[in-house]
Amino acid sequence: MFSSELLQTGAEALGVVLVRAQLEQFEHYARRLFEANQHMNLTAVPPEETVTRHFLDSLTLKAAWQPFARARALDVGTGAGFPGLPLKIAFPAMHLALLDSRHDPFLFLAPLCEELDIRDVEFIQKRAEEAARDSRRREAFDMVTARAVAHLWALAEWTMPFVRLNGVAVWMKRPSQRVEVQQSDSQIQRLGGAQPEIVEVSVPHTDIVNLLVRASKVATTPPAYPRSTPRVLRETRRFRLSGDDT
Numbered sequence: 001m002f003s004s005e006l007l008q009t010g011a012e013a014l015g016v017v018l019v020r021a022q023l024e025q026f027e028h029y030a031r032r033l034f035e036a037n038q039h040m041n042l043t044a045v046p047p048e049e050t051v052t053r054h055f056l057d058s059l060t061l062k063a064a065w066q067p068f069a070r071a072r073a074l075d076v077g078t079g080a081g082f083p084g085l086p087l088k089i090a091f092p093a094m095h096l097a098l099l100d101s102r103h104d105p106f107l108f109l110a111p112l113c114e115e116l117d118i119r120d121v122e123f124i125q126k127r128a129e130e131a132a133r134d135s136r137r138r139e140a141f142d143m144v145t146a147r148a149v150a151h152l153w154a155l156a157e158w159t160m161p162f163v164r165l166n167g168v169a170v171w172m173k174r175p176s177q178r179v180e181v182q183q184s185d186s187q188i189q190r191l192g193g194a195q196p197e198i199v200e201v202s203v204p205h206t207d208i209v210n211l212l213v214r215a216s217k218v219a220t221t222p223p224a225y226p227r228s229t230p231r232v233l234r235e236t237r238r239f240r241l242s243g244d245d246t
Helices: 004-013 019-035 049-065 084-090 104-115 150-161 177-189 228-240
Strands: 072-076 095-100 122-127 141-146 162-172 197-203 211-218
Touching: 004 019, 004 049, 019 049, 019 084, 049 084, 049 104, 049 162, 049 197, 072 084, 072 150, 084 095, 084 104, 095 104, 104 122, 141 150, 150 162, 150 177, 150 197, 150 211, 150 228, 177 211
Parallel strands: 072 095, 072 141, 095 122, 141 162
Antiparallel strands: 162 211, 197 211
């Protein structure tokens, strides 16, 4: 089910070197994920695809952002820890915050990090629009990411307020969602981001291609943002109605 060789060679293809201890952490992560998934709704990915569709998929983030010692990273809507926790395992000197509005992910992630002896991880069980108004977290992160199904217009509003000036937001999308970048350009810039750029990267050992949408933070996010989730989702509905949102 878990292949250290598949993970190691795939990580090397992405420029990530994993030592034996890190490979063992990933193996434990995979085992505990599917034990917990029997009574929690954590993933629909079958066990045999965990290495590629969860771990290597998460590590493609390095193509858009290079982790560094004491860097502060935030994963919004983390679920079972993707993409943030695999990045933390690969680059343990960074600080990681995991945010999710649901309780179940942290029933899994907090004990897992203890078992793996992973330090400097913060667990935030809040909605993004609530957490972003906390002065300790607003514009406090070097990199903020999300691997979520929401339209980029919404993701930008839920993530950009957390990014510090000169930091970056990196949103994980698929090629079929490329149109969202153009649709959301004005929204990203309204939130203090620069015009987004796309980094296209293949997930090793698969035919999956990730579009990493990267936007630097060049101005402070206006205090009115983020707005309520219902309002943001109402605004994104027009893209679906237009037939452009894939």
